[in-house]
Amino acid sequence: MADREKLVELKNVKVSFGAGRKEFVAVKNVSFDIYKNETFSLVGESGSGKTTIGRAILRINPISAGEIFFKGQKINGRISGALDREIIRKCQMIFQDPMASLNERAKVDYIVSEGLFNFHLYKNEEDRMEKVQKVLREVGLLPEFASRFPHEFSGGQRQRIGVARALVMEPEFIVADEPISALDVSIRAQVLNLLNHLKKERNLTYLFISHDLSVVRFISDRIAVIRNGVILELAGSEELFKRPLHPYTRALLSAVSQPDPEVEKKKKLFVYDPSMHDYANDKPVWTEIFEGHFVFANRCELEQYK
Numbered sequence: 001m002a003d004r005e006k007l008v009e010l011k012n013v014k015v016s017f018g019a020g021r022k023e024f025v026a027v028k029n030v031s032f033d034i035y036k037n038e039t040f041s042l043v044g045e046s047g048s049g050k051t052t053i054g055r056a057i058l059r060i061n062p063i064s065a066g067e068i069f070f071k072g073q074k075i076n077g078r079i080s081g082a083l084d085r086e087i088i089r090k091c092q093m094i095f096q097d098p099m100a101s102l103n104e105r106a107k108v109d110y111i112v113s114e115g116l117f118n119f120h121l122y123k124n125e126e127d128r129m130e131k132v133q134k135v136l137r138e139v140g141l142l143p144e145f146a147s148r149f150p151h152e153f154s155g156g157q158r159q160r161i162g163v164a165r166a167l168v169m170e171p172e173f174i175v176a177d178e179p180i181s182a183l184d185v186s187i188r189a190q191v192l193n194l195l196n197h198l199k200k201e202r203n204l205t206y207l208f209i210s211h212d213l214s215v216v217r218f219i220s221d222r223i224a225v226i227r228n229g230v231i232l233e234l235a236g237s238e239e240l241f242k243r244p245l246h247p248y249t250r251a252l253l254s255a256v257s258q259p260d261p262e263v264e265k266k267k268k269l270f271v272y273d274p275s276m277h278d279y280a281n282d283k284p285v286w287t288e289i290f291e292g293h294f295v296f297a298n299r300c301e302l303e304q305y306k
Helices: 050-057 081-090 108-119 125-138 143-147 155-167 185-202 213-219 237-242 247-254 261-266 299-305
Strands: 006-017 024-035 039-043 065-070 091-094 173-177 205-210 222-227 230-236 285-290 293-297
Touching: 006 050, 006 205, 024 039, 024 050, 024 065, 024 205, 024 230, 039 050, 039 213, 050 065, 050 091, 050 173, 050 205, 081 091, 081 108, 091 155, 108 125, 108 143, 108 155, 125 143, 125 155, 155 185, 185 205, 185 213, 205 213, 213 237, 222 237, 222 247, 230 237, 230 247, 285 299, 293 299
Parallel strands: 039 205, 039 222, 091 173, 173 205
Antiparallel strands: 006 024, 006 065, 222 230, 230 293, 285 293
16 A cells, blocks of 8 residues: 555544543544545444544544644644635535535525535636536436425435535545435445446545445445444455454444345344453554554454454
8 A cells, every 4th residue: 555645644633522521532543544546434333433533534623633634734723724725625525414414595506506606616607507517417416406495305316416516626535424324225326336436537535434334345445443433443345344353343244234034044143342352451552463454452362363
């Protein structure tokens, strides 16, 4: 991976809410890199800190400690106005709840165009309308939908409007926060194929946030498993499925539904118990155990995994 270009870098990032005795640490000492043109997935249960990390990269949530870099430039804390504008334009987000993230009083035409207006990314009115219609077609919506309001659409269609709004800015990096959790199963594959297609067509890089490992396997180049704000394992997509090391990763994988009913019947669920780790004297550290395969474990556990 050394020769690949790093687009996003997180170094010892901590995100906390509240202060003093009421402080809640949502993300603890997280470090990882996202390379250009890859889909990097964050997987974990609800409340594990996945979305918080995505929002921290996009400067929606301020970080309490650590550093975040985009294309080698530090983007956390106070930055110049020019860099802030570049981040807003180059880094976009597809939100989890398509209804809450769309302005219900605005028509689709305005919702998709808002970024174009703010950054004046069009020559004239005709050019702006053309860009909106083109991006609506790209996400599988009819251009005439531009004159409607969000409440006139289904959840799946609303999510496509959210994808169109992100794409019209011609970003380099997209945080996709559970972008298909609100969609019907029949449409999910279409949207995943669309995201993969757009990645190739537009040279996009994704941080894909999900709790569904079967989805993540289909779309990811690398996967990081997170629990309670701590990344426990990180590996290439197929490597993680072939050789899961951390017990929590194994527990998540054992819960993935199998399409074969006979296999599903015989399946044994593995329940993760945090008390199985003895970290009293031997503290866990983030270690590269095989090439590109990292795990959070102490010395005794590392010996077992090897």
